[in-house]
Amino acid sequence: MLVKTPKHLDRIDRNILISLQKNGRISNVELAKDVGLSPSPCLERVKRLESQGYIKGYHAVVDPEKLGAAMLVFVEITLTKTSVDIFAEFSAAVRLHDDIQECHLVSGDFDFLLKARVADMSSYRRLLGDTLLRLPGVSESRTYVVMEEVKSTTSLRINLK
Amino acid sequence: MLVKTPKHLDRIDRNILISLQKNGRISNVELAKDVGLSPSPCLERVKRLESQGYIKGYHAVVDPEKLGAAMLVFVEITLTKTSVDIFAEFSAAVRLHDDIQECHLVSGDFDFLLKARVADMSSYRRLLGDTLLRLPGVSESRTYVVMEEVKSTTSLRINLK
DNA sequence: CGCTATGCCAGATTATATGCTGCAACTGAT
């Protein structure tokens, strides 16, 4: 038995991705209706999209304000010297911290851009002082407190071809 | 018939949130096993968490690189003058743009921090030149290209109390 | 000490997920 050809995504696949980005908990029956298929081939496609890595996962999004993380901050971090070791150590520390949702290595004036959700300013003070600034190689940091989230989504635009 | 008391979350509720953040498409039966309940009360709790706004939605996460958005950039935008009108116009324009995943109004050196996913540098050039810089009131912009996503999650830490 | 409300489980019913079968459209080669 041969494995299915990993052909490119057609319009139906793309509509499935659009739909599942909007509502990750939609039933397969309803999804099938949305994209104009019967449930069986629709489910097949979803499984294929998952196994081929087009879909990386499904997640519930919870309300940070209701759950004690009302404060959103971005932190720019500059390292003194960017050796591989320091990079790895910094990355590892960041991954362990639940308050830090994102960490990106960027090109430009600084080295890392972090996104963190904390309860309040004193929690942030602790995160910055006790954790971030104590990591080896950290030379500078600038903090930006979010006053309003104008837009916030993880949805990607899917071109229907 | 009275509405249920909006009491605070107990340990089971919190475990449900943790579980659904990890796997938003888990079946209610399996979720119930995870949190040590039978399916009926578990489903009740999930519905309650949804209707009370603790759960804001469920979304599939897709692979940007496989879908023509391999480049992730952050853009800092400074406005010349921050009037209510300009703010509103900027916000509205940002919300219309599918390439822009996040836009935050921040305190500090600049005004907005944007997160955008685009296909490549020339796509970004177009987004910046044709859209962002043409918005009224925009005075400066700095762009940071992400070289590596060290960490990327939307999961919130849920304290079990 | 019984009343009442809350939250759970169990069982029944409906809906969904999932595997299987056969048909129709498409492909390419004769």
Place this chain on the structure above:
DNA sequence: ATCAGTTGCAGCATATAATCTGGCATAGCG
């Protein structure tokens, strides 16, 4: 143009899951 191989779909059957309806246990309260 026709025949066979291939692909993808719908339809059906069965296993699972979602959802509803009691009824029981427990805790707070009068």
